[in-house]
Amino acid sequence: MKSGYLKTTPFLAYISGLLSLSIIPHQELRFLIPIIPLACCCVNLNGSPRFVQLVIRLWLIFNVFMTILMGFLHQAGLVGATNYLGTTLDNENSVKPFSLIYWRTYKPPTWLLKTYQNTYNGTDSNMVFFNKDEDDLLNADYSLIEGDYVVDFMGLEADKFIETVSRIVNTNPNERRLYLVAPDNSMMNLEENENVRFNFIELWSTKWHYDLDHFEPNKFGIKTFTPGITVYKLTQY
Numbered sequence: 729m730k731s732g733y734l735k736t737t738p739f740l741a742y743i744s745g746l747l748s749l750s751i752i753p754h755q756e757l758r759f760l761i762p763i764i765p766l767a768c769c770c771v772n773l774n775g776s777p778r779f780v781q782l783v784i785r786l787w788l789i790f791n792v793f794m795t796i797l798m799g800f801l802h803q804a805g806l807v808g809a810t811n812y813l814g815t816t817l818d819n820e821n822s823v824k825p826f827s828l829i830y831w832r833t834y835k836p837p838t839w840l841l842k843t844y845q846n847t848y849n850g851t852d853s854n855m856v857f858f859n860k861d862e863d864d865l866l867n868a869d870y871s872l873i874e875g876d877y878v879v880d881f882m883g884l885e886a887d888k889f890i891e892t893v894s895r896i897v898n899t900n901p902n903e904r905r906l907y908l909v910a911p912d913n914s915m916m917n918l919e920e921n922e923n924v925r926f927n928f929i930e931l932w933s934t935k936w937h938y939d940l941d942h943f944e945p946n947k948f949g950i951k952t953f954t955p956g957i958t959v960y961k962l963t964q965y
Contacts, residue, residue, distance in 0.1 A: 820905070826904065
């Protein structure tokens with residue numbers, strides 16, 4: 729950076745924004761995007777031509793990589809999984825209510841189920857939506873819910889998720905259709921886990937999905953970087 733820029737408005741705005749966001753806990757990197765143009769204003773492009781070319785090339789490579797990763801891979805399979813569920817529910821043409829459980833994904837795009845809702849027994853299915861931020865998912869009595877519902881467990885810890893889903897599956901297991909959508913790296917928590925009180929049968933999957941929010945290298949090592957998302961049918965043991 730040019731030393732002359734240290735007292736300019738772009739530099740001071742850049743530093744103040746960076747420090748302010750760094751003080752507040754649990755901030756995401758995307759919140760820093762607005763300060764990037766300010767930082768670029770403070771870079772000296774009149775120096776060595778080789779250095780300038782290197783910076784520009786690295787910048788282009790970084791942006792191409794991040795465009796592919798964040799634009800086409802991160803949480804990319806969620807739409808396909810929900811679309812598959814919508815088609816499956818349509819084809820089943822069953823009068824039994826259903827439950828869709830999402831774990832460690834972005835907010836489920838339930839609008840993809842609209843076709844099913846409008847054809848369910850000729851009326852709207854009045855689907856109920858629960859999520860971890862607004863509802864007490866761990867202590868809710870799911871047996872009292874008569875209609876269709878969607879539960880978004882978001883980034884809930886694995887042990888609490890397993891305990892709650894086990895309770896859901898074992899509540900009126902023959903009267904409700906249960907489906908789970910979860911990334912493959914998170915499902916490693918359920919493999920050979922004696923606390924899992926249900927069967928999960930794979931119905932649909934894609935590797936075109938990458939969950940960047942829930943890596944657990946301390947548990948699974950390099951396998952935690954496995955891409956993919958899968959739709960499962962849940963049944964009682």
